[in-house]
Amino acid sequence: MRKILVVEDEDAIREVLALNLRLAGYEVTEAASAEQALAIFSPAAGFDVAILDIMLPGMNGFSLCETIRRDSTEIGIIMLSAKAMEQDKIRGLSIGADDYMTKPFSISELLARVEAIARRVSHQTEAVNSAEPEGRMVSGAFVLDQKSRVLYKNGETIDLTQVEFQIMELFFSNPGVALVREKILEGVWGENYYGDVKIVDVNIRRLRMKIEDEPSTPKHILTVWGYGYRWNA
Numbered sequence: 001m002r003k004i005l006v007v008e009d010e011d012a013i014r015e016v017l018a019l020n021l022r023l024a025g026y027e028v029t030e031a032a033s034a035e036q037a038l039a040i041f042s043p044a045a046g047f048d049v050a051i052l053d054i055m056l057p058g059m060n061g062f063s064l065c066e067t068i069r070r071d072s073t074e075i076g077i078i079m080l081s082a083k084a085m086e087q088d089k090i091r092g093l094s095i096g097a098d099d100y101m102t103k104p105f106s107i108s109e110l111l112a113r114v115e116a117i118a119r120r121v122s123h124q125t126e127a128v129n130s131a132e133p134e135g136r137m138v139s140g141a142f143v144l145d146q147k148s149r150v151l152y153k154n155g156e157t158i159d160l161t162q163v164e165f166q167i168m169e170l171f172f173s174n175p176g177v178a179l180v181r182e183k184i185l186e187g188v189w190g191e192n193y194y195g196d197v198k199i200v201d202v203n204i205r206r207l208r209m210k211i212e213d214e215p216s217t218p219k220h221i222l223t224v225w226g227y228g229y230r231w232n233a
């Protein structure tokens with residue numbers, strides 16, 4: 001059963017979330033604060049997805065996200081914000097969240113996003129557990145190891161989140177091809193994703209910080225103005 005961690009201090013919202021996730025077949029652990037969540041969370045606890053409210057008493061959701069992401073690149077993270085703050089969204093995504101939702105949101109939309117992220121995470125677990133020979137995609141100085149979900153650049157390990165990894169898979173499968181942002185969004189987040197293409201830009205920015213020598217003048221992930229991005233090994 002897929003395991004979800006729900007961190008929200010407002011009892012009514014947390015309970016509605018937990019109830020609906022349980023009805024959808026998830027095993028749900030609730031926490032009313034970041035501190036409580038960190039007492040429960042460990043990479044070994046096996047959570048597939050964490051849903052983190054930003055406004056929490058004590059440590060806020062951003063710090064919690066960073067702390068969890070430092071321990072696990074595998075877990076899917078969805079941030080919840082009370083306001084439609086574009087800055088919150090950008091910040092949440094830039095520190096390692098996979099998705100972002102603004103309150104009030106529909107439960108069906110949240111479930112769709114949780115499902116999309118949980119599916120990615122479990123694909124990854126299956127890939128790690130399978131006895132098949134490991135898949136490796138090579139592009140110039142880069143090697144994408146599909147078994148360990150790690151990227152190597154000149155033999156050096158670069159840890160990627162699930163989303164970042166899938167974007168790299170898309171690039172490696174389409175070297176030199178200009179990929180329109182909507183195609184990247186669809187390829188990574190799925191056809192039924194409701195979010196906007198800015199999430200692609202934020203993840204690209206994060207990837208550049210990780211893989212480019214000079215992120216402000218990228219040599220590998222090139223911008224195709226008004227269109228999208230192109231991979232150049």
Ligand code: CA
Nearest residue numbers: 009053055056
């Ligand atoms: Ca709150």
